[in-house]
Amino acid sequence: MSTNKEQAITFIDEKGEMLTGMSDFLWDHPEIGYHETKAAKLFCDTLQQEGFTVERPLAGIPTAFSGTFGSGAPIIGFLGEFDALPGLSQVSECPEKKAVEVGGAGRGCGHNLLGVGSLAAAIAVKHYLEQSGLPGTVKFFGCPAEEGGAGKGFMARDGVFDELDIAFSWHPGEVNSVACESTMANYQACYHFYGVSSHAAMSPELGRSALDALELMNTGVQYLREHMPMDNRVHYAITNTGGTLPGVVQPYAEGLYLMRAPQLGQAKDLYERVNRIANGAAMMTDTRVEIEFVKACSNTVMNTNLLQVLQRNLEQISVPEFSKEDFALAKAMRATQKGSASYFDELVLDVTDPEEQEKLSQNSNSDIHNVVMPFPMERQGFASSDVGDVSWVCPVAQLNIATMPAGTAMHSWQEVAVGKSGIAHKGMLYAGKVLAGAAIDVLRDPAVVERAKQEKLKRTKSQVYCAPIPKEVKPKISEGI
Template sequence: MEHLNHLIKDIEALAPEFTALSDSIWDEPELRWEEHAAVAKQIALAENYGFSISREVAGIPTAFSASKGSGGPVIAFLGEYDALAELSQDGGNTERCPDPGNHSGNGQGCGHHLLGAGSLLAAVATARYLEKNGLPGRVRYYGCPAEEAAAGKSFMVKAGAFAGVDAAITWHPFASTLWKQNLMLAYAQVYFHFKGVAAHAGAAPHMGRSALDAVELLNVGTNFLREHMPDTARIHYAITDAGGLSPNVVQPRASVYYIIRATDGQQMRDLYERVLKVAKGAALMTETELTVEFDGACSEILPNEALEQVLYQTTKALGGVPFDAMDQSAAARFAAGLDHREVRNAKTSIGWGPNEEKALHDEVPDQSPLPRVQLTGSSDVGDVSWSVPTVQIMAASFALGTPLHTWQVVAQGKLPAAHKGMIYAAKAMSGTAVSLFADQGLIADAKAEFDTIIAETPYICPIPDDVMAPPVRRARINELQDELNMQSI
């Protein structure tokens, strides 16, 4: 671990520039597939440190890779930067108050501004270390869009973007520091579009065929499925088009957007097929036409214990995130407004007593024989992990008990504690990467473990062959429409 001290010094010297990057992405939060400003900022910084850039990876406008180095293995760092809708929040404010300078209404409710900046910082520090010490090895940073919907990384994997990578490293802001991968769910995201027939709802309702009725029947039927699916499975939906604003018109169109989650890819596919049958039944009952638009999907995460051992040794050498009394005090003010049961559960889950006064996790958990925790969220890191040995650290960045995808995360996203979590994660990721470059036997161990699992359970891409990433799909539709328009002239 001699290299760790050199990396720590370099990362701390670089930190102000990357902290500013994370804050600028927080200031200008962009939704999935629209992260053009974030990508431009990240590319500019990567180029400044001598990385060569590949734009529009997999044909996606907001996906890119940045590479540096030569010879040796290829180690990838994964970054994200997309925000969430309706989560604008005044930074540092413990009361719900939208950011007055934010006109988009979006907010970094999952800390992806930190995630992308921290991973890029780790990539830069690792490449600099290899260069300074004359060591072979190639560092590659992947800027990955749309983790929050339709799974940008899954489309990148589908397009072969990670071919030739020997190991992948990433992180995620969290309320506690964890080096052991929690399990997550596979998911599919699907639009169900119904087309009906408009009619006067009072004078001639029998002439109409309600697309909105079809959506409601689909939702009711799906809700009856909940008793008959695994406990960890999840189904959520949002009505994206209710068919109009006039109740005296039978709605001729309606659409609903579904997310279907389950423990693994096969279970997810089985559950999706059941929901699809309900959708077809709803169309049959209402005599409407159904169009299914498969938007995206991701696999469950495949842990790699060999890489986790390297990460564990790095985090033990680092210790916990170095929060100070001011950080703890600021976090305590947020914790006071959170559900006390969630705060208590968060503390007990890391081995603290429920009355522990500290609000920020400043330790590293020891190795434990306990089984991995099954979370009911999802991440498109899953598809990368089924393509190349992958490891992920969760780094404490928010008050214990803070739920992700909330305004409380947004509010804490520019506090010194969040920046410390990001810098800590960069040190852990970079330290792990340099250990792998220095001892390629560790990479061989990770690959052997990965190959054994894949031989027994081959990777199946959760996205159908004919489904393109949403921005690519939209561009293709526009091209076809332009062609039709030209033919009609």
């Protein structure tokens, strides 16, 4: 490793206290999507202190912002998220479910770490640009409302990422691995049914039940499930039942639907089929339905060229050393999640060399997966992410880094509980180092950018990014996920 690169990576350790302090502050102040005012202020103040030029708001979203340093090509972006999940409040490092504030939000997806880990990378790359004198620009993007809000989808639609040559991001998890899982495209819509209220016993013939309509819509969708592609998904939540008195015919009811498919076009087809079911339900009940488009995400376009740069840095930069206390906490937390599926075990199955597989399997008994996984096979994941939209604008690659005990389920109270532990801090700083190392390699060998762009053209069959969110739709600021 060159001295300049090594110094830039060590710089993250020098900034370690400030960075972990930031992620702990975010953990202590869990703000949900589009409400991240404290987080946005903290990031913008820090970016300014660190010598970045801050731009805020972006795409008309008050909590979206960027910090820029340097000049010329390549322009490298780091994506940072910082939103929390409603209802997941949990006491730190407590091995039983116990809320700090009953019903409050919590860090169930580790975005306090995600945002700060990406910021760490941007700070290190700035340090490298200053020391090396190489041309290049580093940009940190503060991306709100990943959870159910598609913040990056709105930002991509409005051209926020257009100038980027490439972008990197990461996600807290239970393994150290490059992210070879593509995410699903999705559409989210709210179905508002309007009926007529009346006395359910004295004048039922005058009533038109919006709740009946919503129930029929759900029944219709159950039948649809048998006749849609096997890898498609439809989920729903009833967000308003219209009332609590059975003696009143419910004049209003609403449901929030989330439809997913591996490709954007398939998700759109599914959305349109669900819309027809909603219209059918309204017709059957003599009610009216209004379909409110909420948001949509594109599927993620993978980029092997960039993933290989990340893999090289994962292997080059030392994995964190966890303390006795870290392992003790991991053991205690792990005991609370019996039988949870491990992504680690799934990745081990990809390894064809029996000796390497054996070596990795030994680690599967560890309470923290502190090894680097070999380059995994590409696969279709079932989750969705608004990083997908950025990956249609410029080549993107991501990492998963172990910030939690082995086998911890995402969006669980256990994940919240470890969000400001030593495991989380060490994993976050490691993520920042690997991302920074990869960006530095790209600055030193900009030919990678061209190869990554060619690969993106091939994978997208040269299709131009077409934002799935219509121009007139504004971000929906709600509690819904």
